[in-house]
Amino acid sequence: MIRYLVTGGAGFIGSNYIHYLFDKYDNNVHVINLDKLTYAGNPDNLKDVENRPNYQFVKGDICDAALVDELVPRVDIIVNFAAESHVDRSIGDPDAFIKTDIYGAFVLLESARKHKIKKFIQISTDEVYGSILDGSFKETDTLEPSSPYSASKAGADRLAFSYYVTYKTPVIITRCSNNFGMFQYPEKLISLFVTNALENKQLPVYGDGKNIRDWIFVLDHCDAIDFLITNGTLGQVYNIGGGNEKTNIDITRLILQKLDKPASLITWVTDRPGHDRRYSLDTNKLTALGWKPQYDFDSALTKTINWYKDNTLWWSKIKTGEFLDYYKKHYKL
Ligand SMILES: NC(=O)c1ccc[n+]([C@@H]2O[C@H](COP(=O)([O-])OP(=O)(O)OC[C@H]3O[C@@H](n4cnc5c(N)ncnc54)[C@H](O)[C@@H]3O)[C@@H](O)[C@H]2O)c1
Known part of the structure; x- marks a missing residue:
C-alpha cells in the first residue's frame, strides 16, 4: 500500500490526480489531501471519494510547518500541486504566489528531508522557461520566467532540485504544458x-x-506523473506535453x-x-522512457x-x- 500526501488536491489537477489514483489503484493506495481551500479549491471536486476509508481530507496550509510535520511521517510520497496558479492574478497580487509557491514548497521539502520521505514530486510548469518563438525547450535550457507566477514556480522548482543535490532528498520535478x-x-x-x-x-x-x-488533457498529465513516480530518475526534471x-x-x-x-x-x-507568445516543450526525455499521451x-x-x-x-x-x-x-x- 503506497501512502500519498497530495497537496492542493481540491484544485483542478490535484482532484483529477486523486480520482486517477483511486481509479487505478482502488484500495491499494492511501491518500491524504492537504488543501487550504482558496478560491480555487473546491470540495465538490471530490464528493464521490470523500467517504472512502483510504482517503483523508485535511484543510490546511502547506506553509504551516507544524501541520505538515504531523502529516509527512504518515506517507511515502508527496506530490506537491498546491499553488496559486493563475498568471493574471499574479500580476495584480503577487504576494500569495511568493508565499505558497515558494515558501510552501520549502516547508514541504524541509519536512520531507527531516522525515526521510521516499519520493517528492514537485509539480512545476512549462512557464518557467518563458517564451520561445522557434524550436522547443529541453529540460537543460535556461529558465526565463516572465510573470510573478512563473517566477515563483521556478523558485520552487530550483529549490526542490537543491534539496536533491544538497540533502539527497529523493526529488523529481515535472514541467507540464497547459492542462484542460x-x-x-x-x-x-x-x-x-x-x-x-x-x-x-x-x-x-x-x-x-x-x-x-501546448495543450494536454489532464488525465494524461496525471498518468505521466504516475509513470514518473515509478520510472523517473531522482534529481531529474521531466517535461510533460501533449504535442x-x-x-x-x-x-x-x-x-x-x-x-x-x-x-x-x-x-x-x-x-x-x-504575455508570453509561445510555449513549446521537447518531451523526448519522457517519451524515451516509454510514456506517451493516451488522448x-x-x-x-x-x-x-x-x-x-x-x-x-x-x-x-x-x-x-x-x-x-x-x-x-x-x-x-
Ligand atoms: N493548470 C495547468 O495548466 C498547469 C500546467 C502545469 C503545471 N501546473 C501546476 O499544477 C499545480 C496545480 O494546478 P491547478 O491548475 O490544479 O491549480 P488550481 O489553482 O486549480 O489548484 C490549486 C490548489 O491548491 C490549493 N492551495 C493554494 N494555496 C495553498 C496553500 N497555501 N496550502 C494548501 N493548499 C493550497 C488551492 O486551494 C487549490 O485547491 C500547480 O502547482 C500549477 O503550477 C498547472
Whole structure:
C-alpha cells in the first residue's frame, strides 16, 4: 500500500490526480489531501471519494510547518500541486504566489528531508522557461520566467532540485504544458470559454489571439506523473506535453464550433502585460522512457465540453459573487 500526501488536491489537477489514483489503484493506495481551500479549491471536486476509508481530507496550509510535520511521517510520497496558479492574478497580487509557491514548497521539502520521505514530486510548469518563438525547450535550457507566477514556480522548482543535490532528498520535478479537462476553475482559457459560450456570454480573447500554448488533457498529465513516480530518475526534471500546439483564437473557434455558437461571441480585449507568445516543450526525455499521451486533442476537448454541459451546477455555483466581480474588473466587460 503506497501512502500519498497530495497537496492542493481540491484544485483542478490535484482532484483529477486523486480520482486517477483511486481509479487505478482502488484500495491499494492511501491518500491524504492537504488543501487550504482558496478560491480555487473546491470540495465538490471530490464528493464521490470523500467517504472512502483510504482517503483523508485535511484543510490546511502547506506553509504551516507544524501541520505538515504531523502529516509527512504518515506517507511515502508527496506530490506537491498546491499553488496559486493563475498568471493574471499574479500580476495584480503577487504576494500569495511568493508565499505558497515558494515558501510552501520549502516547508514541504524541509519536512520531507527531516522525515526521510521516499519520493517528492514537485509539480512545476512549462512557464518557467518563458517564451520561445522557434524550436522547443529541453529540460537543460535556461529558465526565463516572465510573470510573478512563473517566477515563483521556478523558485520552487530550483529549490526542490537543491534539496536533491544538497540533502539527497529523493526529488523529481515535472514541467507540464497547459492542462484542460474536468473540474478546471472557470477562469482559465478552455473552462472559461466553454462555460461562457454555454451561457451565451462574450469570450474575451487577449491581443491578436495568436499566443500559442501546448495543450494536454489532464488525465494524461496525471498518468505521466504516475509513470514518473515509478520510472523517473531522482534529481531529474521531466517535461510533460501533449504535442498539441494551438493558438488561443483557434481553440476559441473550435469551442464555438463544437457548441454550435456564433463567432460574434468573440470579444477582443487588451493584451495582458508580459504575455508570453509561445510555449513549446521537447518531451523526448519522457517519451524515451516509454510514456506517451493516451488522448487525442479533439476527442479530449469534446469530452471536456460534454463534462461542462453535464455539470452546469458545478460551475454556475462558482460563477457568482467574487468570481463575477473579479472577471468584470479584469476584462473590463
Ligand atoms: N493548470 C495547468 O495548466 C498547469 C500546467 C502545469 C503545471 N501546473 C501546476 O499544477 C499545480 C496545480 O494546478 P491547478 O491548475 O490544479 O491549480 P488550481 O489553482 O486549480 O489548484 C490549486 C490548489 O491548491 C490549493 N492551495 C493554494 N494555496 C495553498 C496553500 N497555501 N496550502 C494548501 N493548499 C493550497 C488551492 O486551494 C487549490 O485547491 C500547480 O502547482 C500549477 O503550477 C498547472
